[in-house]
Every structure is written in structure tokens, then in C-alpha cells.
Amino acid sequence: MPRILVIDDAKTMRDTLKDLLIPAGFDVLEAENGEKGLEVLGTQQPIDLVISDLNMPGMDGLTMCGHIKEQGYNTPVFMLTTQTSPDLKAKAKEFGVVAWIVKPHKDDILLGGIRKVLKL
Numbered sequence: 867m868p869r870i871l872v873i874d875d876a877k878t879m880r881d882t883l884k885d886l887l888i889p890a891g892f893d894v895l896e897a898e899n900g901e902k903g904l905e906v907l908g909t910q911q912p913i914d915l916v917i918s919d920l921n922m923p924g925m926d927g928l929t930m931c932g933h934i935k936e937q938g939y940n941t942p943v944f945m946l947t948t949q950t951s952p953d954l955k956a957k958a959k960e961f962g963v964v965a966w967i968v969k970p971h972k973d974d975i976l977l978g979g980i981r982k983v984l985k986l
């Protein structure tokens with residue numbers, strides 16, 4: 867079962883994503899900020915995909931992506947955020963973010979993107 871790590875400081879958002887992903891056949895791990903996300907990535911492999919918020923207390927999503935890249939993981943990351951700044955998007959791309967999805971997401975678009983990236 868493909869495994870997805872969901873990182874968002876809002877529990878309601880993590881729950882919403884779990885309610886979408888688990889019935890769709892994914893195993894879901896969660897974390898509440900970038901530090902915790904890195905910890906889960908480091909200890910709970912294999913993880914096939916990360917879906918992360920950008921703005922979180924502690925380590926934000928973009929900083930975390932920099933660390934993911936630096937640490938040599940090639941796990942694809944989807945950024946799920948209210949932010950639309952082209953500068954942030956460009957930086958995210960540099961850090962290996964493969965999809966930038968603006969909240970509120972559409973379930974079918976998110977699932978379609980996940981299946982495409984994971985070649986399911």
C-alpha cells in the first residue's frame with residue numbers, strides 16, 4: 867500500500883486528507899510541522915509521497931523541503947497551501963516540490979495528481 871506523509875499544523879486539515887486518502891487505498895502518516903515531518907521521514911520509511919502545508923509554527927514546509935533535498939531523499943513533495951506567490955513556487959520547485967496545490971484543494975485533482983506521480 868503506498869504510504870503518504872501528511873504534514874500540516876491544522877489537525878482538521880490532516881483529518882480531511884486522511885478521510886480522503888485512506889478510503890482511496892493509501893497508508894497515511896502525519897506530522898504537525900517540518901521538524902516532525904523530517905523525523906517521520908527519517909524513521910518510518912518507506913514513504914512514497916509527502917503532502918505538506920507551507921505555513922506552520924516551528925519549521926515551515928519550504929525549509930523542510932530544503933532539508934529533504936539536502937538529506938538526499940527523493941520523495942516527491944506536494945505543497946498544499948493558501949499561498950500563491952510565484953517566488954515561493956519557484957523556490958519550491960528548486961527544492962524538489964513536484965506539485966503546488968492551492969487550498970481549498972479539489973479531491974479529484976489531488977488524488978489524480980498523487981496517482982500520476984506514483985504511477986498508479
Ligand SMILES: [Mg+2]
Pocket residue numbers: 874875876919920921922
Ligand atoms: Mg498552516
